[in-house]
Amino acid sequence: MSSVATSLAEPEKLRPSIRKPHVEVPAGYDKPCEFIERDSRLGSAPNSLTFTTVPFNASDDEPVTECVFFAGSKEVLMDLPGFPGPMMNPTTPVFRLAEARDKGFGLFSTRDLKAGQLILSERPLLVSARGIPVCAPPSFILAQRRQHTLNQLEKAVSFSVNHRMRVKDRDGFMALKNSHLHDGSGPVVGIMRTNGLSLEGLRPGVTDDLKSYNAVCENISRFNHSCSPNVDVRFDIQSFCYQVFAVRDIAAGAELTYSYVPIDRSTAQRNESLEPYDFVCTCTACQDPESDARRASLIDAGPPDVIKWLSSRGPESSNSLFDECSRQIKLMKREGMESTFRYLHVLAAGFEGCIALGDASGASGWAAKLWDLLWHWDHLPRNLYLFLDPASPAHRQHPLWRKRVDRDRTGS
Ligand SMILES: C[S@@+](CC[C@H](N)C(=O)[O-])C[C@H]1O[C@@H](n2cnc3c(N)ncnc32)[C@H](O)[C@@H]1O
Numbered sequence: 001m002s003s004v005a006t007s008l009a010e011p012e013k014l015r016p017s018i019r020k021p022h023v024e025v026p027a028g029y030d031k032p033c034e035f036i037e038r039d040s041r042l043g044s045a046p047n048s049l050t051f052t053t054v055p056f057n058a059s060d061d062e063p064v065t066e067c068v069f070f071a072g073s074k075e076v077l078m079d080l081p082g083f084p085g086p087m088m089n090p091t092t093p094v095f096r097l098a099e100a101r102d103k104g105f106g107l108f109s110t111r112d113l114k115a116g117q118l119i120l121s122e123r124p125l126l127v128s129a130r131g132i133p134v135c136a137p138p139s140f141i142l143a144q145r146r147q148h149t150l151n152q153l154e155k156a157v158s159f160s161v162n163h164r165m166r167v168k169d170r171d172g173f174m175a176l177k178n179s180h181l182h183d184g185s186g187p188v189v190g191i192m193r194t195n196g197l198s199l200e201g202l203r204p205g206v207t208d209d210l211k212s213y214n215a216v217c218e219n220i221s222r223f224n225h226s227c228s229p230n231v232d233v234r235f236d237i238q239s240f241c242y243q244v245f246a247v248r249d250i251a252a253g254a255e256l257t258y259s260y261v262p263i264d265r266s267t268a269q270r271n272e273s274l275e276p277y278d279f280v281c282t283c284t285a286c287q288d289p290e291s292d293a294r295r296a297s298l299i300d301a302g303p304p305d306v307i308k309w310l311s312s313r314g315p316e317s318s319n320s321l322f323d324e325c326s327r328q329i330k331l332m333k334r335e336g337m338e339s340t341f342r343y344l345h346v347l348a349a350g351f352e353g354c355i356a357l358g359d360a361s362g363a364s365g366w367a368a369k370l371w372d373l374l375w376h377w378d379h380l381p382r383n384l385y386l387f388l389d390p391a392s393p394a395h396r397q398h399p400l401w402r403k404r405v406d407r408d409r410t411g412s
Pocket residue numbers: 102103104105106176177178179194195221222223224225226276277278279280281282283
């Protein structure tokens with residue numbers, strides 16, 4: 001499919017809220033977008049939104065993504081050697097779509113799943129800028145600027161959905177939930193804002209989350225939220241797919257959930273962040289009056305400090321690191337927080353502690369736990385797999401090897 005470009009100025013910020021009513025925008029500023037057909041082999045048009053289909057030369061039976069890109073993003077993909085790489089998927093599906101009572105639809109496991117197991121990979125239906133640059137006269141009040149931006153965004157994204165997307169994909173997209181029915185969002189932007197996953201890394205040098213992209217998927221966008229999620233989602237740029245993994249063992253038939261908001265905050269804070277999705281969370285953590293105190297105690301304690309522990313003295317303090325790791329792991333498992341970086345930090349502390357004690361088999365045990373949760377992450381320590389075998393020389397070559405034992409022995 002060809003690429004299309006339309007010209008731009010600076011983007012308006014669109015903080016999500018469903019409580020902002022539609023505002024009338026004076027006529028005359030609603031400039032029709034002009035879409036210029038471009039050869040799909042060409043990169044972005046300067047100062048323009050680029051409408052393109054990824055992969056750039058997909059066959060008819062290959063999943064594709066319609067993209068509304070800022071200049072530069074298409075080049076990020078064009079510059080990836082071997083792009084797109086193959087999609088990974090379980091040989092038979094391990095989830096199904098079904099009604100999830102008052103939540104609408106949701107996804108459910110069809111078999112027992114192990115922590116770290118791949119549940120699905122999916123190329124998004126749409127990847128779009130979440131706010132686009134518009135020109136508005138100084139006479140516009142803030143609400144009018146916001147509405148004008150939403151109107152222009154609707155035009156751009158619906159061009160992608162209604163005129164470029166494959167019919168089957170468009171049907172899947174338009175069947176998704178829309179919780180932005182009364183905030184000035186058009187129907188396509190409403191669906192995008194309800195179902196969009198944040199997609200970073202396609203705009204070199206841009207760190208502002210609001211200037212990243214929104215990605216909408218046919219299946220992954222059906223995951224309901226939980227503050228104790230049992231899956232995690234990551235984007236694999238090489239295959240241009242989201243990948244979903246179990247973060248703990250999951251029983252057949254259980255609902256698969258991920259978290260729409262950071263889960264190490266209080267119940268009230270989490271529910272405030274969930275406001276754009278138009279529901280109040282009633283998950284186990286939100287209903288447990290003790291949950292906030294448990295989560296707060298983890299935040300207050302911070303992850304176990306291996307460096308501090310290394311400089312402490314005496315055999316009696318040897319166990320203090322592992323006691324703290326066990327305490328925090330117990331709390332996090334109780335709270336269902338295995339998807340957090342905090343949980344990975346604790347596993348890493350246990351691993352390093354064993355290395356510092358010269359305990360290769362203990363270190364391998366922690367490495368295996370980390371491996372389950374990390375093997376799909378880009379920032380996985382490249383050599384972690386070497387530590388899975390207690391007999392591997394990697395343990396002895398680790399810079400912390402026996403550091404704590406030697407300190408206790410020599411007193412230095
Ligand atoms: C991304 S969609 C998830 C799939 C959606 N349930 C469906 O039927 O397509 C987000 C919407 O699902 C519903 N939802 C998600 N998690 C929920 C939860 N924990 N409790 C109630 N509703 C939830 C809300 O209506 C929310 O706006």
